[in-house]
Each structure stands twice: as C-alpha cells, then as structure tokens.
Amino acid sequence: MQIEIVNPGFHIGNIHSALFDFDGTISVIRQGWQDVMVPMMVEELLRTPNHESEEELRSYVREYVDLLTGKDTIYQMIRLAEEVRARGGEPSNPLDYKREYHARLWKRIESRVMGLKSGKINPRDMVIEGAIDFLAELHRRGVVMYLASGTDHDYVVDEARALGIDVFFGDRIFGALDNYWERSKATVIKHILRSRNLGGESLVTFGDGFVEIENCKQVGGLAVGVASDEVKRCGINAWKRERLIRAGADLIIPDYTDPEPLLEMLFPN
Ligand SMILES: [Mg+2]
Numbered sequence: 001m002q003i004e005i006v007n008p009g010f011h012i013g014n015i016h017s018a019l020f021d022f023d024g025t026i027s028v029i030r031q032g033w034q035d036v037m038v039p040m041m042v043e044e045l046l047r048t049p050n051h052e053s054e055e056e057l058r059s060y061v062r063e064y065v066d067l068l069t070g071k072d073t074i075y076q077m078i079r080l081a082e083e084v085r086a087r088g089g090e091p092s093n094p095l096d097y098k099r100e101y102h103a104r105l106w107k108r109i110e111s112r113v114m115g116l117k118s119g120k121i122n123p124r125d126m127v128i129e130g131a132i133d134f135l136a137e138l139h140r141r142g143v144v145m146y147l148a149s150g151t152d153h154d155y156v157v158d159e160a161r162a163l164g165i166d167v168f169f170g171d172r173i174f175g176a177l178d179n180y181w182e183r184s185k186a187t188v189i190k191h192i193l194r195s196r197n198l199g200g201e202s203l204v205t206f207g208d209g210f211v212e213i214e215n216c217k218q219v220g221g222l223a224v225g226v227a228s229d230e231v232k233r234c235g236i237n238a239w240k241r242e243r244l245i246r247a248g249a250d251l252i253i254p255d256y257t258d259p260e261p262l263l264e265m266l267f268p269n
Helices: 034-046 054-067 073-086 094-118 131-140 153-163 185-195 210-218 238-247 260-266
Strands: 017-021 144-152 173-176 203-207 222-226 251-253
Touching: 017 185, 017 210, 034 054, 034 073, 034 094, 054 073, 073 094, 073 144, 094 153, 131 144, 144 153, 144 185, 153 173, 185 203, 185 210, 203 210, 210 222, 210 238, 222 238, 238 251, 251 260
Parallel strands: 017 144, 017 203, 144 173, 203 222, 222 251
Antiparallel strands: none
C-alpha cells in the first residue's frame, strides 16, 4: 500500500480503539450499491411534475447520495422524499423507499452472501485486499475494535459473520436501527470514548465515506481515509481520495497490503 500523508501535523496518541466502517472499507459485498440507489431515485424524480432532465437529475442525485454516504441509508431516503416534494410530487414514506432499494440491491448481492456462507466464495475475495490480516494484526496488538455501518444492523452482523471477521469485533458491531435517530457513527464514537474514559487521540478511524472521517476529526482522532477501488479491491480510487481529503482525512491508503509502514506509524513504540 502507498500511504499518503495529507496532514503532516497529525498527532497519534496511544492507540487504544479502532473504528472501522464496513462497506467499501472492509467489505465489497455491497459493491455497486450506488448503481442501484441512484437510478432508483432518478426514476422516482422523473415521475414528479417539475423535474429536470434525466442527465441533470443523475448528477444531482449522485452528489447528495455521496455526501450522505456513511450515515444510515434512511437519511438518503428522507432526502429523496424531500426532493420529490420540492418538484411538486407526493413522496412515499422514506421507509418504503428504503425497502424498495434494499429489495433491488439484494437481487444483486444475494449470490455473494450465499456464496460466502456455502464456502463457494473465499472471504478474501470479498474484502479490500489485506483487510482480514490487518484486522487480525490490530486484534493481536490488543486494540479494541468497533464496526459501525449505515447498513441495517442485522445485515451488517450477518455479512461480517459470512466474512469471518465478526470475531474481531465481538459485540461491538453497530449497524443502523429502525429508530435511526438514537444511534449514529457520532454517537458510537462518543460511546467508545466515554465507556473507556479515553480522549480522542486514542482513537483511529478507517473509512471510505465522508461521515466517519468527519465524526472522527470532530473528537480529535486520527482519520485514515480508505480510498478503495471496490472492483479491483486494491489500488486507489481517485474520486474517493479527493472526497476523503475534503472530509478531513489525515492519511489516505488504497488498501491494506504490506501494512508494516502503516503499523509503524500507528504504533511508534
Ligand atoms: Mg463505506
């Protein structure tokens, strides 16, 4: 892996906890979800009385979907309802939008989940390269690890188990709940720091989305942007890289291959 130091003044304390986003940061099971969500939303908006051209809608939708990536999926659907209303349409309940989205996405990813469970697919082929060994190494070093995702909780638990990485997280897996207002990545971070009575400099966060990077920087943690290419599973995705830098990432990595230099940075002693 090539480590890019975006913020040369970054500060590392004694790292005690590590927070990982799931989709795109570790797992590629849901790779391509944007190609399901964006067309579904464009379809919906094209049905409103006062809509823009399909092309304009596509880039507009892609932009707000991306900015909300990392938050619970429901927030993207709430935004869709607002956009439908703004164009003179009568929106559905955001929860119904979410169900419809998930039904469409599931068609695309079901064979991946089933393949993992049956042993037909090797978990190493469904994660960003080097991820499993890297998690194992942090675990070996005694870092307390948390998995936080905007994907519904039961799916995150199920998919983490299918990948065999649930063992590193124990009961510290936090997916989206129906009462979404009660939990977010920000509240998970607060919980981590409060429950262990630690400062932000003891936390490192790995994520490929805006939200987890921002939340981590708000408490003074070290934010590692994972600008992953989810199709190749290694190498940099330039578009993600640019977004992660804008969100405030201290370091950028493309994947977890050859992790020694990164481990030396994280654990200087
Ligand atoms: Mg992600």
